[in-house]
Amino acid sequence: MEYATQMDAAKRGIITPEMKKVAEKERRTPEEIRAFVASGEVVIPANKAHTCLDPNGIGSMLRTKINVNLGVSRDCRDYDVEMKKVQSAVDLGAEAIMDLSSHGNTQPFRRKLCRECPAMVGTVPVYDAVIHYQRDLGTLTAKDFIDVVRLHAEDGVDFVTLHCGINRKTIEEIKAGRRKMNIVSRGGSLVFAWMSMTGNENPFYEYFDEILDICREYDVTISLGDACRPGCLADATDSCQIGELLRLGELVQRARDRDVQVMVEGPGHVPMDQIAANMKLEQTICKGAPFYVLGPLVTDIAPGYDHITAAIGGAIAAMSGAAFLCYVTPAEHLALPDVDDVREGIIASRIAAHAADIAKGVPGAREQDDRMAAARQKLDWDAQWKEALDPETAKKIRASRAPEEEGTCSMCGKFCAVRSMNKALAGEMIDIL
Amino acid sequence: MEYATQMDAAKRGIITPEMKKVAEKERRTPEEIRAFVASGEVVIPANKAHTCLDPNGIGSMLRTKINVNLGVSRDCRDYDVEMKKVQSAVDLGAEAIMDLSSHGNTQPFRRKLCRECPAMVGTVPVYDAVIHYQRDLGTLTAKDFIDVVRLHAEDGVDFVTLHCGINRKTIEEIKAGRRKMNIVSRGGSLVFAWMSMTGNENPFYEYFDEILDICREYDVTISLGDACRPGCLADATDSCQIGELLRLGELVQRARDRDVQVMVEGPGHVPMDQIAANMKLEQTICKGAPFYVLGPLVTDIAPGYDHITAAIGGAIAAMSGAAFLCYVTPAEHLALPDVDDVREGIIASRIAAHAADIAKGVPGAREQDDRMAAARQKLDWDAQWKEALDPETAKKIRASRAPEEEGTCSMCGKFCAVRSMNKALAGEMIDIL
Numbered sequence: 001m002e003y004a005t006q007m008d009a010a011k012r013g014i015i016t017p018e019m020k021k022v023a024e025k026e027r028r029t030p031e032e033i034r035a036f037v038a039s040g041e042v043v044i045p046a047n048k049a050h051t052c053l054d055p056n057g058i059g060s061m062l063r064t065k066i067n068v069n070l071g072v073s074r075d076c077r078d079y080d081v082e083m084k085k086v087q088s089a090v091d092l093g094a095e096a097i098m099d100l101s102s103h104g105n106t107q108p109f110r111r112k113l114c115r116e117c118p119a120m121v122g123t124v125p126v127y128d129a130v131i132h133y134q135r136d137l138g139t140l141t142a143k144d145f146i147d148v149v150r151l152h153a154e155d156g157v158d159f160v161t162l163h164c165g166i167n168r169k170t171i172e173e174i175k176a177g178r179r180k181m182n183i184v185s186r187g188g189s190l191v192f193a194w195m196s197m198t199g200n201e202n203p204f205y206e207y208f209d210e211i212l213d214i215c216r217e218y219d220v221t222i223s224l225g226d227a228c229r230p231g232c233l234a235d236a237t238d239s240c241q242i243g244e245l246l247r248l249g250e251l252v253q254r255a256r257d258r259d260v261q262v263m264v265e266g267p268g269h270v271p272m273d274q275i276a277a278n279m280k281l282e283q284t285i286c287k288g289a290p291f292y293v294l295g296p297l298v299t300d301i302a303p304g305y306d307h308i309t310a311a312i313g314g315a316i317a318a319m320s321g322a323a324f325l326c327y328v329t330p331a332e333h334l335a336l337p338d339v340d341d342v343r344e345g346i347i348a349s350r351i352a353a354h355a356a357d358i359a360k361g362v363p364g365a366r367e368q369d370d371r372m373a374a375a376r377q378k379l380d381w382d383a384q385w386k387e388a389l390d391p392e393t394a395k396k397i398r399a400s401r402a403p404e405e406e407g408t409c410s411m412c413g414k415f416c417a418v419r420s421m422n423k424a425l426a427g428e429m430i431d432i433l
Numbered sequence: 434m435e436y437a438t439q440m441d442a443a444k445r446g447i448i449t450p451e452m453k454k455v456a457e458k459e460r461r462t463p464e465e466i467r468a469f470v471a472s473g474e475v476v477i478p479a480n481k482a483h484t485c486l487d488p489n490g491i492g493s494m495l496r497t498k499i500n501v502n503l504g505v506s507r508d509c510r511d512y513d514v515e516m517k518k519v520q521s522a523v524d525l526g527a528e529a530i531m532d533l534s535s536h537g538n539t540q541p542f543r544r545k546l547c548r549e550c551p552a553m554v555g556t557v558p559v560y561d562a563v564i565h566y567q568r569d570l571g572t573l574t575a576k577d578f579i580d581v582v583r584l585h586a587e588d589g590v591d592f593v594t595l596h597c598g599i600n601r602k603t604i605e606e607i608k609a610g611r612r613k614m615n616i617v618s619r620g621g622s623l624v625f626a627w628m629s630m631t632g633n634e635n636p637f638y639e640y641f642d643e644i645l646d647i648c649r650e651y652d653v654t655i656s657l658g659d660a661c662r663p664g665c666l667a668d669a670t671d672s673c674q675i676g677e678l679l680r681l682g683e684l685v686q687r688a689r690d691r692d693v694q695v696m697v698e699g700p701g702h703v704p705m706d707q708i709a710a711n712m713k714l715e716q717t718i719c720k721g722a723p724f725y726v727l728g729p730l731v732t733d734i735a736p737g738y739d740h741i742t743a744a745i746g747g748a749i750a751a752m753s754g755a756a757f758l759c760y761v762t763p764a765e766h767l768a769l770p771d772v773d774d775v776r777e778g779i780i781a782s783r784i785a786a787h788a789a790d791i792a793k794g795v796p797g798a799r800e801q802d803d804r805m806a807a808a809r810q811k812l813d814w815d816a817q818w819k820e821a822l823d824p825e826t827a828k829k830i831r832a833s834r835a836p837e838e839e840g841t842c843s844m845c846g847k848f849c850a851v852r853s854m855n856k857a858l859a860g861e862m863i864d865i866l
Contacts, residue, residue: 074837074846102848127848130865137863175858180806182854189850193857231850232806233791233799271799272752272792298748298788300802300809303817304826308744308784315731315745319705333809334827335834336843351741355731358666359705366666366704369733373613373665376733376766384736393737394767401768404507410769413507415535415560417622417664421615424626425608430570432563 005219006046008259010038018044022057027363033057040252041288043261045096045120045158045221053158054118056095058263058290060283063362064318064353067122067292067326068094068346071101072109073336079109085342090119092346092390094327098122098161106131107155114156122159122223125149126187126204137194142203146210153218161265162211163191163225164204164251165244170228171195173240181231184268188227208251212258221261223292224248229268232300236270237278249285263290263324266317270296275313279321290323297328306332307348314349318356325349347390354389379407379418438652439479441692443471451477455490460796466490473685474721476694478529478553478591478654486591487551489528491696491723493716496795497751497786500555500725500759501527501779504534505542506769512542518775523552525779525823527760531555531594539564540588547589555592555656558582559620559637570627575636579643586651594698595644596624596658597637597684598677603661604628606673614664617701621660641684645691654694656725657681662701665733669703670711682718696723696757699750703729708746712754723756730761739765740781747782751789758782780823787822812840812851 003009009016015030019037022044023030036042042059058065068089070082086097097119099110106128113121125148130137132148152160166188174182174192183189191202204211215222228244230236248264255262264286270278275296282291296313297306310328318325329337329345337345357365368387375383381398385391401410408416414432423430436442442449448463452470455477456463469475475492491498501522503515519530530552532543539561546554558581563570565581585593599621607615607625616622624635637644648655661677663669681697688695697719703711708729715724729746730739743761751758762770762778770778790798801820808816814831818824834843841849847865856863 073843073848102846134866137865174854180803181810181851182858184850184854186845186848186850186853189853189857190848190863193853193863196857197863232809233802234806272748272788299784299791300805301787301820302780302784302822304821304823304830305780305784308741308781309788311741312745312748312785312788315705316749331830331834331844334831334842334844335836338834347735347738348741351732351735351738352745354734355705355742355745358732369666370613372733373667376665377614387734388737389735390737397737397764397774398767401764401771403768409767410506411764411767412619413535415506415619415623417617417619418614420619420622420626421607424622424629425615427629430623430626430630432570433567 004216005259005261006037006044007040007256007261010034011259018046018055021055026057026062036061039288040256040262041290043221043263043290045261047153047156047158047218047220049154049156049218050114050121050158052116052118053120056120058324060290060321060323062323063365064356065095065324066346066349066353067096067098067324068342069098069100069326071099072103072106073101074103082109083112085339086113086117088339089342089346090117092343093350094119094346096120096122098124100124100127102127102131110152110155110157120158121156122161123152123157124161124187124225125152126163126190128152130190137190138197140194142200142207145203146207149211150214153214153220157220159221159223161187161223161225162204163187163227164202164208165224165247166191166227167202167205167247168195170240170244179238179240180234183227184231185225185227185229187225191227208254212255212260215260216258221263222255224251224262224264226265226267229266229294230270232269233271236267237274241267242281245282245285249287252286252289263292266291266293266322267296268294269300270298270313272298272313272316275316276320279317283321291321292324292326293317293322294326295328303333304330306330307345311348311352314352315355318353319359325353350389377418437649438692438694439470439477440473440689440694443467444692451479451488454488459490459495469494472721473689473695474723476654476696476723478694480586480589480591480651480653482587482589482651483547483554483591485549485551486553489553491757493723493754493756495756496798497789498528498757499779499782499786500529500531500757501775502531502533502759504532505536505539506534507536515542516545518772519546519550521772522775522779523550525776526783527552527779529553529555531557533557533560535560535564543585543588543590553591554589555594556585556590557594557620558585559596559623561585563623570623571630573627575633575640578636579640582644583647586647586653590653592654592656594620594656594658595637596620596660597635597641598657598680599624599660600635600638600680601628603673603677612671612673613667616660617664618658618660618662620658624660641687645688645693648693649691652694654696655688657684657695657697659698659700662699662727663703665702666704669700670707674700675714678715678718682720685719685722696725699724699726699755700729701727702733703731703746705731705746705749708749709753712750716754724754725757725759726750726755727759728761736766737763739763740778744781744785747785748788751786752792758786783822810851
């Protein structure tokens with residue numbers, strides 16, 4: 001059957017192959033998934049040109065998905081290293097890869113990704129615009145930006161981050177010194193700078209209809225970027241952030257009216273007690289559009305450990321309504337992540353996503369935990385490795401400090417509570433000495 | 434002035450030197466702290482014999498405190514390595530050290546700790562009983578256990594974990610197969626085994642009055658252990674756990690009646706959505722006694738990363754009423770932690786505690802974050818290192834991948850949003866190429 005986008009199909013009652021696959025993965029009926037896609041509460045980013053895609057749905061009632069940022073930059077130009085990171089990210093369970101390449105000719109890497117990567121691929125066209133034209137930011141025209149969006153759509157990108165919500169009013173608020181950290185979104189800062197230099201309105205807002213035409217043609221999902229996401233706790237949930245969210249809510253409706261799938265990006269640095277309110281606000285203002293959050297980081301003082309500050313915030317966010325977590329690595333705020341950082345960041349995000357899925361009762365979420373508990377009760381280490389998120393790391397730790405007592409680990413040795421209990425319940429003597 | 438314990442003094446209107454120090458640290462008046470100690474909502478574990486102690490208060494309205502478990506075991510017999518871990522733990526901000534030594538003659542290390550360590554010192558006498566007497570567990574008498582409690586009190590220990598809440602009814606419930614993981618508390622499993630072997634009632638429950646006499650004499654704070662803390666998500670908040678909590682609530686009152694300071698230990702493995710309820714339950718049942726939690730771990734499937742699963746649960750717990758977090762290291766469930774694991778565990782706990790303190794509005798909690806934000810806005814790296822929880826690790830990451838552009842880091846390079854914004858706001862051109 002012919003249809004323009006997943007959303008167009010869903011609205012017309014058509015169940016697409018992608019919806020079927022998503023339904024299987026999520027233990028839902030295809031009809032449930034179709035209804036969610038029709039309402040916009042679930043998106044299935046799936047560019048028609050990305051033929052090797054293994055599709056996933058993103059929505060607050062589905063399993064929480066995670067995204068990994070990668071890409072070639074001036075400080076890391078090696079394509080092979082980046083492709084290795086992509087492979088490792090997919091192996092570790094990332095459902096999305098954002099290509100944030102910002103150096104050289106970016107198209108070959110982007111095309112390679114869309115040819116080979118089964119995870120959904122996202123980009124931020126405004127970064128690429130600067131590189132693509134090799135001209136100073138201030139000389140670019142609105143049309144230049146839109147042309148790059150089209151280029152990415154043609155290359156097979158499944159979703160694009162567009163910072164449509166920042167406008168001339170935001171510029172005034174920022175210039176008036178309302179915020180401690182101003183704008184910390186890379187794309188947002190470029191749009192801000194371009195608007196400041198040219199005096200023009202935000203091109204992604206002004207030409208939103210043209211963008212919708214492109215996205216409708218290729219079924220590119222729009223990820224409405226939050227230029228004003230707070231860069232520190234002090235800026236969280238302020239008028240800049242919420243003002244932008246209100247504008248994004250309007251754009252959600254315009255996208256849906258054209259059957260273009262749309263999600264919304266969110267904070268950022270947010271104190272724990274404000275996270276649930278932020279999630280609820282996005283769900284009401286943006287009428288259930290899937291919320292894609294970067295963090296939230298729950299403190300500003302832990303550089304080197306921001307995968308942990310983000311895991312805390314991400315878990316609470318996902319439990320409270322966020323559908324999609326952007327990973328954060330230990331190198332956040334400090335350096336481009338290396339292969340180890342990428343792994344640490346992915347595992348931390350997966351822990352956050354999984355813990356939230358258990359908390360919100362996603363079908364089947366706790367089964368792996370129950371199998372792990374059974375393995376632990378039997379002190380069956382092989383079974384434990386099978387259920388572990390990262391078996392290699394776990395095995396390495398246990399092997400590095402061999403226990404005195406076969407079956408236990410060196411943490412408790414013969415004091416192992418499981419061992420003691422198993423003996424006590426079997427009526428055996430407890431031999432600790 | 435003469436008084437038996439901090440609580441005795443507080444009830445009689447006396448402000449002790451320890452209360453004064455705690456008040457200064459917490460930005461409270463001495464009178465506020467006295468009132469909290471009198472009601473039992475704050476404890477100041479401070480054995481009269483621990484003269485080098487830098488006292489801290491533990492209570493849900495105060496800064497969240499963290500504990501580090503250490504000690505000599507058969508698999509790690511080196512005193513010097515353990516003392517190095519103690520020093521590193523104190524330097525990294527741990528307020529308490531629990532000595533869980535379980536090998537050889539444990540007294541010298543325990544005494545050394547109480548002579549040299551400014552952090553409060555806790556122990557679990559039931560572990561030590563097995564080692565101390567060098568006899569099989571089943572041959573020990575109730576009096577033997579109580580004598581070890583006295584020994585620890587004399588040595589200067591500030592708080593002792595006693596598993597008083599498990600009784601013969603618990604044994605029946607466990608034997609009936611009510612739980613997936615039975616008992617995972619080391620101390621709890623020893624008490625269970627002893628009760629199973631001897632047919633006697635729990636000695637720490639039966640002789641609780643004798644224990645109170647000892648604790649009153651030295652001002653040892655009782656930490657009521659949770660033998661039935663859940664060892665997997667499936668066992669969380671079940672009748673074993675809550676039944677024990679009800680008995681602990683009764684013992685809290687008996688301790689307070691004798692002016693003995695008391696806190697309560699809590700879970701364990703708990704799904705995120707059950708954490709707040711667990712905290713509220715402890716606060717009502719145990720009448721505001723400070724809650725000391727191990728974790729909670731929010732998933733069972735992340736061995737090698739349980740410092741992260743515990744940071745998520747600990748942050749939520751502390752925001753919801755827990756006062757004291759026991760650290761969890763990456764080696765949890767796998768091996769005895771090495772020096773690196775100890776550091777990772779402490780930092781993860783401190784992140785959780787700090788994030789919670791911000792969320793619950795502990796006076797001054799966010800000031801360091803605000804200074805970090807100011808440093809970041811200026812791209813002032815020296816100032817950032819000053820505010821970082823672990824500056825050495827952060828510096829190392831940035832230095833390992835030097836950025837193209839002085840002032841930025843290699844994560845964004847010239848795309849750095851802060852750099853772009855600072856230039857844009859100064860009316861300068863943005864030079865990204």
